[in-house]
Amino acid sequence: MGQSLADGLMKHGYGVMRGSREPEKLAGWLKGAGPRASTGTFAQAARFGDAVVLAVKGTAAESAVDLCEGALAGKLVMDTTNPIANAPPEGGVVRFFTGPNESLLERLQAKAPAAHFVKAFSCVGSGFMVDPDFGGIKPTMFICGNDATAKAQTTALLAQIGWEVEDSRVQAAQEVAPGARWAQVASGGLTPNWPAYDVPTTGPPSTGVLASGSGAHDTMSERLLFTPQSSHTYELGPRLTKRN
Numbered sequence: 001m002g003q004s005l006a007d008g009l010m011k012h013g014y015g016v017m018r019g020s021r022e023p024e025k026l027a028g029w030l031k032g033a034g035p036r037a038s039t040g041t042f043a044q045a046a047r048f049g050d051a052v053v054l055a056v057k058g059t060a061a062e063s064a065v066d067l068c069e070g071a072l073a074g075k076l077v078m079d080t081t082n083p084i085a086n087a088p089p090e091g092g093v094v095r096f097f098t099g100p101n102e103s104l105l106e107r108l109q110a111k112a113p114a115a116h117f118v119k120a121f122s123c124v125g126s127g128f129m130v131d132p133d134f135g136g137i138k139p140t141m142f143i144c145g146n147d148a149t150a151k152a153q154t155t156a157l158l159a160q161i162g163w164e165v166e167d168s169r170v171q172a173a174q175e176v177a178p179g180a181r182w183a184q185v186a187s188g189g190l191t192p193n194w195p196a197y198d199v200p201t202t203g204p205p206s207t208g209v210l211a212s213g214s215g216a217h218d219t220m221s222e223r224l225l226f227t228p229q230s231s232h233t234y235e236l237g238p239r240l241t242k243r244n
Helices: 002-011 023-033 042-048 058-067 104-111 148-160 170-187
Strands: 016-019 037-040 051-054 076-079 116-119 140-144 164-168 224-227 232-235
Touching: 002 016, 002 023, 016 023, 016 042, 023 037, 037 042, 042 058, 051 058, 058 104, 076 104, 076 148, 104 116, 116 148, 140 148, 148 164
Parallel strands: 016 037, 051 076, 076 116, 140 164
Antiparallel strands: 116 140, 224 232
16 A cells, blocks of 8 residues: 555655665665655654655554654644454454544544544555546545644645545544445455445434444444535445435
């Protein structure tokens, strides 16, 4: 995922530094990546970027934020992670390590409160992240976060690389994350080309988010998404279709 985003953003003219605990492991990529590419530690990458993309395994996300050593303060941080547990899938469905009414995004925001986290790229495979091709249909990317400026910056970037945007508050990450699970079931597994699908929810909103009456790993029967700003529902698909 990190490499796909780095390569795609460089094609759009951005300079990129990929961060790693062991930057030397990225030497092969760096050799062929071109003049806009560089590598460093997590802290070096966080200091380098005007904006930061957090593209690590979900179980490593909180430690990755710690390794940035405070350099995320005041910056847009696009969080691509999903809270997928290390446990094996059950019946082909991945397991989450977060509960039904919390999100990894909220954990990260609490860990680095001076950073401006925006959830993005978490419900689409790496093969579609930059310049997605759905036969002429522009797909919809869900984003959420609490900082309006950071969301506007994210929206502008996504528009540049081929997406339209549906945004919401940070608590909506509780509903965006299960979309990754639904997408991998719908497409038969977590592959680079699994498409963008949208997470189903039902029930009364709590803090602008539909509270889940089921557990973190229960099945949801409805195939609709509620967005608190507009109170609309949307059909599943690579592009959201407004139902009401």
